[in-house]
Amino acid sequence: xxxxxxxxxxxxxxxxxxxxxxxxxxxxxxxxxxxxxxxxxxxxxxxxxxxxxxxxxxxxxxxxxxxxxxxxxxxxxxxxxxxxxxxxxxxxxxxxxxxxxxxxxxxxxxxxxxxxxxxxxxxxxxxxxxxxxxxxxxxxxxxxxxxxxxxxxxxxxxxxxxxxxxxxxxxxxxxxxxxxxxxxxxxxxxxxxxxxxxxxxxxxxxxxxxxxxxxxxxxxxxxxxxxxxxxxxxxxxxxxxxxxxxxxxxxxxxxxxxxxxxxxxxxxxxxxxxxxxxxxxxxxxxxxx
Amino acid sequence: xxxxxxxxxxxxxxxxxxxxxxxxxxxxxxxxxxxxxxxxxxxxxxxxxxxxxxxxxxxxxxxxxxxxxxxxxxxxxxxxxxxxxxxxxxxxxxxxxxxxxxxxxxxxxxxxxxxxxxxxxxxxxxxxxxxxxxxxxxxxxxxxxxxxxxxxxxxxxxxxxxxxxxxxxxxxxxxxxxxxxxxxxxxxxxxxxxxxxxxxxxxxxxxxxxxxxxxxxxxxxxxxxxxxxxxxxxxxxxxxxxxxxxxxxxxxxxxxxxxxxxxxxxxxxxxxxxxxxxxxxxxxxxxxxxxxxxxxxxxxxxxxxxxxxxxxxxxxxxxxxxxxxxxxxxxxxxxxxxxxxxxxxxxxxxxxxxxxxxxxxxxxxxxxxxxxxxxxxxxxxxxxxxxxxxxxxxxxxxxxxxxxxxxxxxxxxxxxxxxxxxxxxxxxxxxxxxxxxxxxxxxxxxxxxxxxxxxxxxxxxxxxxxxxxxxxxxxxxxxxxxxxxxxxxxxxxxxxxxxxxxxxxxxxxxxxxxxxxxxxxxxxxxxxxxxxxxxxxxxxxxxxxxxxxxxxxxxxxxxxxxx
Numbered sequence: 001x002x003x004x005x006x007x008x009x010x011x012x013x014x015x016x017x018x019x020x021x022x023x024x025x026x027x028x029x030x031x032x033x034x035x036x037x038x039x040x041x042x043x044x045x046x047x048x049x050x051x052x053x054x055x056x057x058x059x060x061x062x063x064x065x066x067x068x069x070x071x072x073x074x075x076x077x078x079x080x081x082x083x084x085x086x087x088x089x090x091x092x093x094x095x096x097x098x099x100x101x102x103x104x105x106x107x108x109x110x111x112x113x114x115x116x117x118x119x120x121x122x123x124x125x126x127x128x129x130x131x132x133x134x135x136x137x138x139x140x141x142x143x144x145x146x147x148x149x150x151x152x153x154x155x156x157x158x159x160x161x162x163x164x165x166x167x168x169x170x171x172x173x174x175x176x177x178x179x180x181x182x183x184x185x186x187x188x189x190x191x192x193x194x195x196x197x198x199x200x201x202x203x204x205x206x207x208x209x210x211x212x213x214x215x216x217x218x219x220x221x222x223x224x225x226x227x228x229x230x231x232x233x234x235x236x237x238x239x240x241x242x243x244x245x246x247x248x249x250x251x252x253x254x255x256x257x258x259x260x261x262x263x264x265x266x267x268x269x270x271x272x273x274x275x276x277x278x279x280x281x282x283x284x285x286x287x288x289x
Numbered sequence: 290x291x292x293x294x295x296x297x298x299x300x301x302x303x304x305x306x307x308x309x310x311x312x313x314x315x316x317x318x319x320x321x322x323x324x325x326x327x328x329x330x331x332x333x334x335x336x337x338x339x340x341x342x343x344x345x346x347x348x349x350x351x352x353x354x355x356x357x358x359x360x361x362x363x364x365x366x367x368x369x370x371x372x373x374x375x376x377x378x379x380x381x382x383x384x385x386x387x388x389x390x391x392x393x394x395x396x397x398x399x400x401x402x403x404x405x406x407x408x409x410x411x412x413x414x415x416x417x418x419x420x421x422x423x424x425x426x427x428x429x430x431x432x433x434x435x436x437x438x439x440x441x442x443x444x445x446x447x448x449x450x451x452x453x454x455x456x457x458x459x460x461x462x463x464x465x466x467x468x469x470x471x472x473x474x475x476x477x478x479x480x481x482x483x484x485x486x487x488x489x490x491x492x493x494x495x496x497x498x499x500x501x502x503x504x505x506x507x508x509x510x511x512x513x514x515x516x517x518x519x520x521x522x523x524x525x526x527x528x529x530x531x532x533x534x535x536x537x538x539x540x541x542x543x544x545x546x547x548x549x550x551x552x553x554x555x556x557x558x559x560x561x562x563x564x565x566x567x568x569x570x571x572x573x574x575x576x577x578x579x580x581x582x583x584x585x586x587x588x589x590x591x592x593x594x595x596x597x598x599x600x601x602x603x604x605x606x607x608x609x610x611x612x613x614x615x616x617x618x619x620x621x622x623x624x625x626x627x628x629x630x631x632x633x634x635x636x637x638x639x640x641x642x643x644x645x646x647x648x649x650x651x652x653x654x655x656x657x658x659x660x661x662x663x664x665x666x667x668x669x670x671x672x673x674x675x676x677x678x679x680x681x682x683x684x685x686x687x688x689x690x691x692x693x694x695x696x697x698x699x700x701x702x703x704x705x706x707x708x709x710x711x712x713x714x715x716x717x718x719x720x721x722x723x724x725x726x727x728x729x730x731x732x733x734x735x736x737x738x739x740x741x742x743x744x745x746x747x748x749x750x751x752x753x754x755x756x757x758x759x760x761x762x763x764x765x766x767x768x769x770x771x772x773x774x775x776x777x778x779x780x781x782x783x784x785x786x787x788x789x790x791x792x793x794x795x796x797x798x799x800x801x802x803x804x805x806x807x808x809x810x811x812x813x814x815x816x817x818x819x820x821x822x823x824x825x826x827x828x829x830x831x832x833x834x835x836x837x838x839x840x841x842x843x844x845x846x847x848x849x850x851x852x
Contacts (some may be wrong), residue, residue, distance in 0.1 A: 045583055045613075058640075067353060068360070131398050213391060222350075230384055233386035269772055
């Protein structure tokens with residue numbers, strides 16, 4: 001197919017705009033990465049832009065030695081893996097029946113769940129519920145309240161609804177029960193959606209901050225986000241300046257940058273693996289009929 | 290089906306549960322109000338057999354406990370406290386930068402520790418307003434030895450710790466008074482261009498102009514600025530202090546003046562600076578002053594004000610960077626130039642710092658007071674600062690603590706400072722004073738000490754402090770609604786003045802001043818002023834003003850001279 005002049009201009013502008021947008025995401029990341037690999041003096045005097053100056057692993061070695069980042073990393077991993085698995089199982093279990101026409105009162109149940117998207121208890125009441133269930137200081141306080149994200153469940157429900165009913169019927173004639181239909185037919189056909197939702201949940205759990213801060217008292221159980229936030233926010237707080245040694249406690253920028261890099265690498269590593277499903281998956285949920 | 294039914298059942302159950310909890314919460318609150326009064330009366334007599342109390346305490350978590358040293362709530366220092374202290378203490382970590390929300394949930398759910406350490410005056414005031422705190426007057430009177438002695442030595446500790454109902458709710462520590470902010474000029478530039486130290490605002494402008502235009506760094510490029518940024522970062526404080534441009538000022542007649550005091554004058558100078566091109570034209574985009582600071586540290590800015598505080602961290606970080614990147618740079622601390630409204634000093638350190646309050650629901654107040662006494666003892670605080678004698682530090686022949694092994698110190702002691710929030714270091718005597726904390730074998734620290742001494746010499750005098758009535762930690766808390774109004778009108782007026790700095794002929798100073806007055810009138814100014822005036826008429830004698838701070842400074846220096 002020949003490309004017309006107008007289209008050429010269009011593509012040209014398109015590429016420029018997209019490149020700029022891509023750069024606006026990549027450059028800050030490069031900057032943080034370079035800061036984490038530069039010498040301390042170069043960082044303080046602002047000589048680092050997108051390439052390390054006085055290359056050194058000093059920031060990383062002080063990060064691993066001087067802070068509990070390794071423990072926090074494994075905590076984050078634990079929160080994310082178990083949380084995602086639990087959420088996926090329950091989301092599937094909720095979405096599948098709600099997507100089947102023969103299910104009685106599915107509209108009512110759907111509305112009941114959507115209700116929770118609009119209304120929720122405030123911070124303190126929710127905390128009291130968690131506390132009375134004995135979940136404070138346990139990761140269950142992170143996993144259980146957010147077990148099913150209604151939005152994700154709706155996405156999955158519409159994905160299931162799109163599968164032709166005939167496929168179900170064929171499977172049933174061949175001898176599948178309800179669980180057989182789900183596990184042998186519906187789920188394999190919905191892989192893109194599963195991958196997408198797993199990523200949504202995974203990123204959500206990896207980034208969980210407020211819930212960890214509020215429900216977890218034991219600092220040995222803190223995850224990366226809370227730890228890194230603590231380091232980043234340590235830079236300015238005037239009342240502490242009344243105290244000499246407090247200033248010395250400020251985490252230098254290079255080490256903070258190293259912590260940020262350690263925190264985002266796992267998610268960065270997962271994206272490419274799931275990306276082929278990702279685009280397809282979001283589309284699947286959005287178009288119905 | 291049945292699975293879903295039971296799920297629904299759970300939802301219903303959970304809803305019911307949370308409703309009943311809400312009710313429970315309300316009744317709890319009611320009870321707590323009563324409990325408050327009961328508990329303030331001391332339990333039984335102290336003469337009964339000494340029993341080891343069990344209490345709980347907060348500790349800030351800054352995420353800086355080294356790998357392998359345990360956690361901030363369970364480590365060698367918490368064990369040390371439990372072995373050497375008067376009570377068994379259980380610690381709850383409070384993330385330093387989210388302390389407010391964490392304390393809120395802990396208090397609301399009734400699981401807050403007995404003693405709460407918090408630097409934030411606003412947060413402590415909020416706890417008092419919510420009736421979460423226990424008054425301490427009688428308890429200290431009956432059970433305390435150390436803190437009572439400190440209260441007698443420094444009555445200001447009591448003055449500041451008293452809340453609006455006239456009772457003592459807060460305990461704290463005494464810090465050394467020294468200047469918080471210092472104004473630096475590049476002495477080497479002055480000499481090179483044959484200039485004198487500027488002593489008035491006009492001279493400041495002239496020197497800044499020379500620094501900008503006459504290539505003081507001699508690289509043949511016009512790439513220097515006279516002055517740091519005008520709005521963000523370290524230097525804007527300079528203009529505030531120079532002109533005493535504050536919202537709540539104390540007049541010579543002892544009356545408060547509330548509003549945009551002297552801000553017109555300070556903005557006028559900023560405008561002149563901007564128009565003369567002696568500051569970075571892009572100062573508005575340098576949102577946290579990083580760019581300006583980097584320019585200074587790269588030797589591109591000649592006049593710069595910075596919160597160097599005790600100069601220890603400043604020596605290790607900023608000064609160290611400057612001495613590496615610009616070896617020829619020589620800093621000089623200069624007095625704030627005289628202005629049309631007078632001459633002032635920059636802000637000083639807060640000597641009377643409140644750091645802890647006691648939970649109204651605490652079960653064993655006596656044990657808490659004993660624990661406070663334990664923390665107030667100099668030898669306790671010294672341990673959190675220097676470590677254990679013979680293990681982390683030795684005393685030299687002069688009695689000065691010397692760290693034995695820097696790496697071991699960093700790994701085991703450096704992060705324990707938050708346990709020492711009740712440590713009044715000056716009680717140590719000579720080696721409690723800041724000028725003994727420098728290690729003169731390190732060149733940057735030696736230079737840091739010189740600048741610190743200059744700063745003290747320059748700014749610790751009878752001139753008034755240009756930070757209004759008093760240190761921000763001693764300012765009262767406006768009621769919520771007024772406080773919101775106040776911060777809105779402050780932002781609005783600040784924006785107007787910023788426009789005036791860069792406005793040129795399109796936006797004159799007169800116009801700006803008119804807009805400011807209108808904004809102040811409409812944005813609740815009179816209401817805010819009335820509140821402050823009423824507060825001042827009632828609390829006048831309980832406020833530690835800058836004059837009071839200066840008295841403490843003199844007392845501290847006299848004690849030092851007597852050593």
